[in-house]
Amino acid sequence: MRRFFLIAVPYIWLLALFLVPFLIVLKISLSDTALAIPPYTPQLDFGAGWDGIRNFFAALDFENFTFLTEDALYWKAYLSSLKIAAVSTFFTLLVGYPIAYAMANARIEWRPTLMMLIILPFWTSFLIRVYSWMGILSQEGYLNQFLMSLGLISEPLIILNTNWAVYIGIVYTYLPFMILPIYAALEKLDGALIEAAEDLGCSRLSAFWLVTFPLSKGGVIAGCFLVFIPALGEFVIPSLLGGSDTLMIGKVLWEEFFSNRDWPVASAVAVVLLLLLIVPIILFQRNEQKAREADQ
Amino acid sequence: MKRMSWFNTVSITLGFVFLYLPMVILVVYSFNASKLVTVWAGFSTKWYVELMGNEAFLDAAWVTVKVAVLSSTLATVLGTMAAYVLVRAGRFHGRTLFSGMIYAPLVMPEVITGLSLLLLFIGIGLDRGIFTIILAHTTFAMCYVSVVVSSRLVSFDRALEEAALDLGCTQFQAFRLVTLPIIAPAVISGWLLAFTLSLDDLVIASFTAGPSATTLPIKIFSAVRLGVSPEINALSTIMIGIVTVGVISASLISKRASLRQQAEEQAAVRT
Numbered sequence: 001m002r003r004f005f006l007i008a009v010p011y012i013w014l015l016a017l018f019l020v021p022f023l024i025v026l027k028i029s030l031s032d033t034a035l036a037i038p039p040y041t042p043q044l045d046f047g048a049g050w051d052g053i054r055n056f057f058a059a060l061d062f063e064n065f066t067f068l069t070e071d072a073l074y075w076k077a078y079l080s081s082l083k084i085a086a087v088s089t090f091f092t093l094l095v096g097y098p099i100a101y102a103m104a105n106a107r108i109e110w111r112p113t114l115m116m117l118i119i120l121p122f123w124t125s126f127l128i129r130v131y132s133w134m135g136i137l138s139q140e141g142y143l144n145q146f147l148m149s150l151g152l153i154s155e156p157l158i159i160l161n162t163n164w165a166v167y168i169g170i171v172y173t174y175l176p177f178m179i180l181p182i183y184a185a186l187e188k189l190d191g192a193l194i195e196a197a198e199d200l201g202c203s204r205l206s207a208f209w210l211v212t213f214p215l216s217k218g219g220v221i222a223g224c225f226l227v228f229i230p231a232l233g234e235f236v237i238p239s240l241l242g243g244s245d246t247l248m249i250g251k252v253l254w255e256e257f258f259s260n261r262d263w264p265v266a267s268a269v270a271v272v273l274l275l276l277l278i279v280p281i282i283l284f285q286r287n288e289q290k291a292r293e294a295d296q
Numbered sequence: 297m298k299r300m301s302w303f304n305t306v307s308i309t310l311g312f313v314f315l316y317l318p319m320v321i322l323v324v325y326s327f328n329a330s331k332l333v334t335v336w337a338g339f340s341t342k343w344y345v346e347l348m349g350n351e352a353f354l355d356a357a358w359v360t361v362k363v364a365v366l367s368s369t370l371a372t373v374l375g376t377m378a379a380y381v382l383v384r385a386g387r388f389h390g391r392t393l394f395s396g397m398i399y400a401p402l403v404m405p406e407v408i409t410g411l412s413l414l415l416l417f418i419g420i421g422l423d424r425g426i427f428t429i430i431l432a433h434t435t436f437a438m439c440y441v442s443v444v445v446s447s448r449l450v451s452f453d454r455a456l457e458e459a460a461l462d463l464g465c466t467q468f469q470a471f472r473l474v475t476l477p478i479i480a481p482a483v484i485s486g487w488l489l490a491f492t493l494s495l496d497d498l499v500i501a502s503f504t505a506g507p508s509a510t511t512l513p514i515k516i517f518s519a520v521r522l523g524v525s526p527e528i529n530a531l532s533t534i535m536i537g538i539v540t541v542g543v544i545s546a547s548l549i550s551k552r553a554s555l556r557q558q559a560e561e562q563a564a565v566r567t
Contacts, residue, residue, distance in 0.1 A: 002467065002468070003385060006377055006380065006381060006385065007381050007385055007388060007394075009374065009377060010374050010375075010377045010378040010381065010394075010438070010442075011381075011390070011394055013374055013434075013435070013438070014378075014394070014397040014398070014435070014438075015397070017413065017416070017431060017432075017434075017435040018397050018400070018401060018435060019393075019397060020416060021412035021413050021415060021416040022408075022412050024412060024415045024416055024419055025408070025411060025412045025415060028415060095311070095314070098303075098307035098311070099307055099308060099311035101304070101307070102303070102304035102305070102307045102308045102311075103308065105301075105304050106304065106308070114308070116543075116547060117312060117315075118315075120539075120540070120543055121315055121316075121319070123492055123539050123542075123543050124319070124535070124536050124539045124540075125495070125496050125513070125532070125535055125539075126496050126498075127496070127498055127513050127516055127517060127520075128319075128322070128516075128532040128535060128536065129318070129319070131322075131516070131520050131524075131528065131532065132318035132319055132321065132322045132532070133318055134520070134523070134524050135321065135322070135325070135333055135334060135524045135529075136318060136321065138334070138524070140334050141334055142321060142334060145334065172314070172315075172318070175314075175315065229403055230403075230405070232405070233405025233406070233407055233408070234405075235406065235407050235499055236498060236499070236517075239521075240517075240520060240521070250405060250406075250407045253407050253408075253411065254407060257411060263415070266411060267411070267415070270407070270408045270411055270412070273405060273407075273408065274404075274405075274408060277403065277405070281403050
């Protein structure tokens with residue numbers, strides 16, 4: 001009895017507040033827009049008995065999804081989300097790998113402190129971390145002031161409200177997610193392997209490419225997914241740092257819902273975004289499983 | 297190990313400059329006298345004074361704290377239960393669905409979580425306000441808590457619980473007297489994680505908050521959309537300060553606790 005209660009409470013909570021809401025999104029994405037409250041049809045009418053249920057299912061269709069494929073805005077938004085997420089994941093790797101590498105090679109007594117310094121920004125508000133870049137990247141911002149005082153540029157660079165600002169924002173906020181798995185992989189690495197490679201005539205650089213990097217691949221892949229997956233559905237970064245031409249699907253969904261009040265289309269956008277996420281999530285889980293098996 | 301040290305020093309230094317400089321600038325310029333955020337015009341604390349007089353921000357901060365305390369506590373209870381079920385309950389009908397529902401919210405984009413909960417609340421005719429934000433935050437935070445707690449449950453020796461049962465404890469007593477003290481650090485860090493996630497959340501709160509309740513992130517977001525403002529810098533500085541003090545003292549406390557536990561275990565072995 002007690003066991004039943006223990007399972008039932010969290011189970012019912014998740015069913016009611018995770019699964020059911022998701023099914024509602026799925027259902028509304030198949031409904032039609034209507035000038036009503038709530039602004040879609042059909043409504044499920046249990047009062048009409050079986051006929052009501054049959055009519056309900058008969059009225060569902062894939063119109064909204066066809067609409068998404070026809071309107072170029074959505075196509076472009078999906079493609080540009082994929083591109084922005086991929087490019088910023090690449091930059092995050094480029095910035096994060098050397099830091100993880102240096103941490104793994106730091107003196108052992110320093111490592112916990114370095115770890116804490118990497119994690120600390122994660123505890124500060126995401127919104128504030130994104131906001132802090134607005135003052136840096138704007139036209140009269142600190143970066144332009146700095147570069148102009150050095151005489152490197154004569155005209156202020158336009159970075160804020162472009163895709164470049166979005167890349168910087170994603171790299172900055174998701175950097176810890178990249179560093180930690182790579183650090184974990186590099187820390188386990190046996191230093192003797194690199195010494196052996198060098199004894200056998202490898203240069204330091206080729207020892208890195210032939211030994212260190214392949215052995216940290218699991219961490220690199222995990223880090224890339226941990227950045228790519230949340231970046232794909234990102235809303236705050238493109239809406240604060242991006243420009244009006246920065247298309248990201250999270251932003252499109254938000255505007256479709258709050259500005260256009262088109263619930264069926266917003267729901268359809270959400271369903272397609274999830275479909276897009278399934279592939280990287282499955283690949284990520286397979287990578288994790290492989291790592292777990294390798295550990296045993 | 298020492299040969300690459302110049303490279304390591306440079307990358308660590310640059311890395312930490314990149315991570316911390318934006319926040320340092322934010323803090324420094326919150327004490328700027330000028331209304332123009334990017335032009336330094338002398339030291340002043342006037343933005344803090346102005347912030348203290350801003351009722352809307354104070355109200356929003358109060359709502360945010362209330363939501364965070366309640367939802368993280370609820371999420372810790374539910375998440376610990378869920379972790380216990382995942383690790384200890386063995387096989388039961390619908391276990392796959394259960395673990396799927398624990399892990400899926402972790403990778404679900406916030407816009408989708410927010411949208412789906414809003415559609416649910418409208419569907420069942422629940423008025424949006426503090427209550428709906430708490431429900432939403434509890435739901436996604438309990439998944440994080442259960443991941444943190446279950447990793448601790450997996451690693452601890454089940455024989456301890458069995459010993460307690462053999463010595464006459466009821467199942468609940470064994471949980472309260474043996475299991476809970478051992479997993480306590482994970483439960484506490486789960487609570488802290490849930491608390492910060494709730495404090496931090498903009499997207500899900502925007503969907504599930506009604507006109508009657510505005511949280512601080514929603515307030516900050518709408519102010520920040522119009523551009524950089526010194527008042528927001530002051531607010532950010534206060535929030536950064538609280539988090540820094542909180543995280544450092546939490547890590548010191550947990551370090552001391554683990555040292556004490558080690559000492560006790562050694563003493564127990566010796567006697």
